Amino acid sequence: MTTAARPRRLHLNVNVNSSGRHPASWRVQPDPLGFLDLGYFEEIGRLAERGRLDAVFFSDGFDHSETRPWQALDPFVPLTAVARVTEHVGLVATQSSSFQHPYNIARSTASLDLVSGGRAAWNVVATRAPEAARLFGLDDLPDHDERYARAEEAVRVVLALWESWEPGALVADQASGTFTDPARIHPVAHDGTHFRVHGPLNVPRSPQGRPVLLQAGGSPQGTALAARYADAVFSVSHTLPAAQGFYRTVKSAAAGHGRSPDQVVVLPGLFPVLGGTEAEARERKAWLDGVAGFEGELESLSGTLGLEPGDLHLDRPLPWDLLERAGGRGRSLGFAAAILDLASREDLTVRQLLERNPNGHRSLVGTPEQVADDVEAWFTGRGADGFNLNVDAFPDGLTAIVDGLVPELQRRGLFRTEYEGTTLRSHLGLEEPGHERAGVA
Ligand SMILES: Cc1cc2nc3c(=O)[nH]c(=O)nc-3n(C[C@H](O)[C@H](O)[C@H](O)COP(=O)(O)O)c2cc1C
Numbered sequence: 001m002t003t004a005a006r007p008r009r010l011h012l013n014v015n016v017n018s019s020g021r022h023p024a025s026w027r028v029q030p031d032p033l034g035f036l037d038l039g040y041f042e043e044i045g046r047l048a049e050r051g052r053l054d055a056v057f058f059s060d061g062f063d064h065s066e067t068r069p070w071q072a073l074d075p076f077v078p079l080t081a082v083a084r085v086t087e088h089v090g091l092v093a094t095q096s097s098s099f100q101h102p103y104n105i106a107r108s109t110a111s112l113d114l115v116s117g118g119r120a121a122w123n124v125v126a127t128r129a130p131e132a133a134r135l136f137g138l139d140d141l142p143d144h145d146e147r148y149a150r151a152e153e154a155v156r157v158v159l160a161l162w163e164s165w166e167p168g169a170l171v172a173d174q175a176s177g178t179f180t181d182p183a184r185i186h187p188v189a190h191d192g193t194h195f196r197v198h199g200p201l202n203v204p205r206s207p208q209g210r211p212v213l214l215q216a217g218g219s220p221q222g223t224a225l226a227a228r229y230a231d232a233v234f235s236v237s238h239t240l241p242a243a244q245g246f247y248r249t250v251k252s253a254a255a256g257h258g259r260s261p262d263q264v265v266v267l268p269g270l271f272p273v274l275g276g277t278e279a280e281a282r283e284r285k286a287w288l289d290g291v292a293g294f295e296g297e298l299e300s301l302s303g304t305l306g307l308e309p310g311d312l313h314l315d316r317p318l319p320w321d322l323l324e325r326a327g328g329r330g331r332s333l334g335f336a337a338a339i340l341d342l343a344s345r346e347d348l349t350v351r352q353l354l355e356r357n358p359n360g361h362r363s364l365v366g367t368p369e370q371v372a373d374d375v376e377a378w379f380t381g382r383g384a385d386g387f388n389l390n391v392d393a394f395p396d397g398l399t400a401i402v403d404g405l406v407p408e409l410q411r412r413g414l415f416r417t418e419y420e421g422t423t424l425r426s427h428l429g430l431e432e433p434g435h436e437r438a439g440v441a
Contacts, residue, residue, distance in 0.1 A: 010379050010414045011054045011232075011265055011386025011428060012406070013092070014398060016044055016078070018069035021271050021361070024292035025393035026069045034394070035069040038081040043395055045082030048089050051402030052416050054427045055090030056082060057123065057234075057388065062099070062132045067296035076108050083116035090424030091116055092214055094123040097151035099136040102195055105154070106161035109211045110203035118208030118423035122158065123234070124215050126151045126222070128332050129303065144333070148221035150194045153441075155213065155229050157197050160188045160441035162210035163433070164200035190441035197441065208423035209432040218246070218334015227253030231430050232265035234388050236338040238362045243268055243383030265428050268383070269361030271390040272371045274400040285365045288392060294354040301350070304335050304360060314351040318343050335360040361390050368404035375405075376414060 018035040019025035026032045034040035048056050058075035075093040083091055091112060095105040105122060113120035126147040133141045142150070169184035190197045215226035216234035226233040227250050235250075237243035246268075251261035273288075275281030299309045311319050323340065339360055343353050357363045364371050378384040391397035409415035416427075425432060 008262075008385075009416060009429065010375070010409060011267060012051070012409075012415065013055045013057050013090075013267055013386065013388045014044070014048050014053055014401075015057050015059065015269070015388055015390050016041065016394075017059060017390070018071055020393035020397055021390040022273075022288045022292075022392040022397075023068060023294060023296050024288045024290075025397075027291050028288070028393050029395075032069070036072060038078060040394075041078035042081050042085045044398060045086050045089060047395060047398050047402055049086045051398075051406045052419060053089060053389075053402075053406075054386065055092050055119075055121065055424055057092040058094060059123070060094040060096070060125075061127065061129055062096070062135055063129055065296075065299075067299075076112055079112055079120075080115070083112065083119065087117075088119070088419040088422055088427070090119045090121060090212070090427055092121040092123050092212075094125055094216075096127040096132070097124050097154035098127040098142065098147050099132060102154045102157035103161065103197055103201075106158045106201055107203055109158075110162055110201060110206065113206040113208065113211040114203055118206045118425065120206075121212035121214050121232075121424055124151060124155055124213065124225070124230075126217055144219065145221065148217075148219075148225065152225055152228075153192045153194050155225065156441040157188065157190050157192070157195055159210070159213070159229065160190065161197070161201040164188055165203075165205040167205060170204045188441055192441070208425040209434075212424050212428065212430065217332065218337065219332075222334060223250060224253065226250055226264065227259075228257050230264060231425075232267060232428060235266060235268045236334050236360055236362075237268045237383065238338050238342045238357070240378055240381055240383045242338075242341070243378060244381060247382055247384065263430060265385045265430070267386050267388045268378070269390060270375070270387040271357065271361045271363040271392070272401065272405065273363065273365045273392050274368060274371065274397075274404050275365075276367065276404075278366055278370065281365045281367060284392070289355060294351055297354050298350070301339075301354065304332055304339065306336065312350050314354075315349055317347070317349055318353070361388075368408040371405055372408040372412060372414075375409065376412060379414060 019029055045056055060071055060075050064070045079091040079093055109120050109122045130141045164186045166184035169181055171178045171181055185200050187200045188197050212231045214232045215230035218236055235246055237246055247266050254264045255261050273281055273285045275284050298312050302309045302312050311322050410417050
């Protein structure tokens with residue numbers, strides 16, 4: 001499919017982070033144990049599809065929380081359930097290049113891609129949590145450069161495995177008895193620094209060629225990985241100039257690799273809290289803030305910043321001296337840079353910081369029109385091709401997006417009113433990949 005003639009269209013993805021982004025989300029939901037229930041995720045998937053969203057996204061960090069729901073289920077389990085009750089919405093599964101083997105990543109994601117009719121994506125993350133290292137037999141986390149070197153090699157192996165089946169490799173001709181065309185199946189022969197992989201994948205090509213590759217990590221190494229290989233990138237930016245800078249960097253680096261800049265879709269995070277009027281939106285935010293304070297968020301914020309939970313105090317500024325000494329170990333450079341920039345620009349205490357963006361993404365409180373104004377400015381100003389939406393509390397926060405924000409964006413001609421294709425690649429305006437890489441990692 002060629003995308004050249006298409007007008008530029010906004011993309012919207014929803015981050016299905018258990019109960020929602022707000023720490024109070026689980027306390028206001030009909031069922032606080034929904035995060036363990038496939039019916040809960042199916043409802044979210046149906047809602048996302050009713051809103052014509054590009055995809056639902058499951059993060060994964062191998063962690064749990066003692067204070068609220070977390071990503072307990074392996075992402076492929078809820079995503080397969082969503083695939084069964086929807087026909088269009090894309091399905092993004094996070095897999096760690098630091099701890100998961102590329103063959104397993106390639107196979108699981110290709111399986112979801114095939115059974116969903118070409119709707120799957122791999123969100124590649126160079127996991128930063130030291131606790132995760134200990135789950136996988138390491139005493140400590142490899143350093144940032146080492147994790148990204150491994151990520152790059154893992155991505156090359158996964159892409160080669162995905163492309164090991166050419167179109168037409170699966171024949172299944174009952175009359176002649178020909179099941180496959182072996183000349184179109186290309187074994188990978190990879191002897192690298194981190195992985196040795198010999199042989200083809202055992203999952204044939206899906207209707208979108210291969211799964212979409214998403215990258216989430218805003219350090220220079222993460223950005224370089226995205227520019228070279230990714231079809232889309234999740235980013236963190238709090239101001240339009242910062243977003244425009246990141247957008248230009250990724251697109252021009254992609255062009256430097258001989259890629260078309262519109263084949264890397266840039267999706268910053270956005271956390272809207274919506275209301276029919278501005279006062280109603282503020283009331284909803286105040287209500288959620290009142291149900292649960294931010295004490296429970298200190299652990300996650302300190303981890304993101306490479307600190308210990310005891311280093312942060314709600315009514316004090318960030319401990320800038322400790323942050324200087326903490327260096328980069330264990331922190332997400334992309335998230336940390338965005339959070340530190342916001343805190344220093346606006347001189348925020350930890351509590352104010354958490355009220356503004358309880359986990360790193362830019363937050364807006366307002367009516368669908370007000371949020372749409374902002375979305376439009378970022379989209380037309382080339383700070384974003386779309387957004388990775390964080391929902392305050394599922395399911396009603398997503399209902400407010402689907403029934404309020406989406407129609408407003410549709411009225412402005414920014415967002416699709418119907419899906420134009422059935423694959424995630426077609427929703428994102430991505431060309432179907434060839435199989436040039438077949439067998440070569
Ligand atoms: C929207 C978004 C989602 C992310 N999801 C995950 C995730 O599910 N699991 C994870 O380990 N890291 C996730 N991260 C990325 C990590 O921060 C990143 O892979 C790694 O820690 C290094 O990040 P850096 O390049 O920013 O230093 C996500 C980042 C963004 C922006």
